[in-house]
Each structure stands twice: as structure tokens, then as C-alpha cells.
Amino acid sequence: MGLRFNRRQVLEGYMIMGIYLNPGNDLFYSTVTYSEIYVDKTMLISFTNKCLFGENKEICVSRPRRFGKSMAENMLTAYYSKGCDSRELFSKFQIAQTPDFEKHLNRYNVIHIDMQKFLGRTKNVHEMLDFLQKRVLKEMKQTFSGIEPEGEMFMYPFLLLSLAVADA
Numbered sequence: 001m002g003l004r005f006n007r008r009q010v011l012e013g014y015m016i017m018g019i020y021l022n023p024g025n026d027l028f029y030s031t032v033t034y035s036e037i038y039v040d041k042t043m044l045i046s047f048t049n050k051c052l053f054g055e056n057k058e059i060c061v062s063r064p065r066r067f068g069k070s071m072a073e074n075m076l077t078a079y080y081s082k083g084c085d086s087r088e089l090f091s092k093f094q095i096a097q098t099p100d101f102e103k104h105l106n107r108y109n110v111i112h113i114d115m116q117k118f119l120g121r122t123k124n125v126h127e128m129l130d131f132l133q134k135r136v137l138k139e140m141k142q143t144f145s146g147i148e149p150e151g152e153m154f155m156y157p158f159l160l161l162s163l164a165v166a167d168a
Helices: 007-011 026-034 043-052 069-080 115-119 125-143
Strands: 110-114 159-163
Touching (some): 026 069, 043 069
């Protein structure tokens, strides 16, 4: 059975890590560590902070294939997720020089979904969404065992980072 936290522990900011919920910074770490052509795009975080915590809370990043959408999603997950400590990872990039660098660093529960991984397991979009919902809710119920969902919805704030299907 996975780690269990009660409501007080979740609200106090215990680090919790899962497949979809707070997955950590491994994917972004691999990109910046092993890529020979990584270009610092961390100032996207500064822009995202202004949007997420301002009037425009929803952001859609639509770019052609091979334009860095996955890398951007992994970077944002590594920055916001409570599931890891990314201070050292980001310390060598431009974002670390901004006055608000630590304000949002690893302070939020993040749901990270790569829709591409769900497409191959189902026959259509409705099946995929049903499968996705079951998997994510199962992990949330295991992680937040002290919080009862209302119906099938958790009344708890999350950042949702979802990589849409771009290579269809």
C-alpha cells in the first residue's frame, strides 16, 4: 500500500510522490543532465506564475511536434510539485535569479498527466477519459486517505499539468 497522509499532514506540506500526483523532478533532471542541446527555458516559470496566480488561471500551450511541450510540462512539474525538492536543480538557471524564485518552488500538489500514454490502452476518447479518471482518482484516494471526496471530486486545490495529444 502507498504512503498515507491525513488532512493535517497534507496541508502542512509533507512531500508525497506518485505516478500522477506529485511525480517529482526525475524527467526534468534527466533532460537537463543528459541532453547535449538543452536551452534554458525556465523563464517560462516566471510567466506561468504571473498567469496562474493572476486573472488568467488556465494556460494552453499549443505548438507543433518537437517544440518542447513535454520538456516544458516536466519543468513546470519539477518546479511546482510538492513531491520533490528542486532548489538545487533550478539554481543554475535564469529563474533562480528572479526575486520570486522560491515563492512557488515545490509548494503545490500537482497532477501530471501525459495523455499520450493513455491513448494506446483504450479504443476511443471516452474509454481513455474513463480509464484516466479511475487511475488518477485511485492514486488520490490512496494518498489523501484522510480526505473524503464529494462524489468523485476532491475538494482540494491542485495544479493540473496535462500534456495533450499533439502527435496524432
